[in-house]
Amino acid sequence: MLREPRRIARDGTDAMAQSVERALALVRRSAERPLSLGEAAELLGVHKSSALRLLQTLEAARFVRRTGAGTYVLGSGIIELSEMALGSIDLRQAAHPHLVDLQRRTGHTVHLAQLTGDEVIYIDKVDSPAFDAVKLPSRIGRAVSIYASAVGKIILAYRTPQERDRLLREVEFEQFTPTTFAGRDALDEELERIRAEGWARDNGEHDSYVMCVGVPVRDSRREVVAALSVTAIEVVATLEDLEQHIPLLLEVADTISRENGYTPAP
16 A cells, blocks of 8 residues: 555645645546546545646646546556656666677767657766867757757657657757758658668767768667767868768667567568
């Protein structure tokens, strides 16, 4: 049995923390058993209208789901987040030795990124010591532009049209550099090229001095679940230099994919 959450104070202090606590209380209770609106209001010590607004917010995020009986149960969003979190841990552990070897063989910084929720997140990174004076802005746990990065475009390219639309619906396209694909038509054309060729490039599209090439990593369902990339600043390696490593990058990504349960289609 989950611990009963404490009643929420109504004095208006720490409003954000209280909202988070209320949301967590509803998610926890909905995981135990179907939750009615009246029970939600009683649990939080608020009016039904306040409880309803919070439940509707959680429902929109798929953290709870409204049943035909009008009660609320745990939604698929929580399950997806749990699977992604576990997958990130397993994938990173399996991939890390290969990232270290890839960095050694190329001499450049290597990234592994994954779609978490609606963001592409770096889940691992092996830095290159080649040019310590200029540090790449990436770091593990940090989100990367979903449309102005090689790893982001790899993830987008292999989503269904519907999921791609959903991921880009709230994105405000910004022309970071002259090479940014800052319009949907141009981006869609680039994503189709990536699917056809099996790899992506970042020609200084977010930071003009950063060059990158990336390839997909697949799972046991043959779905693209991550992206592997090699990155360098332009004074160390041009985009053309990095493209020479694509065969090796594809080979390493295939090895990681196979260890992640992937088997090529017969």
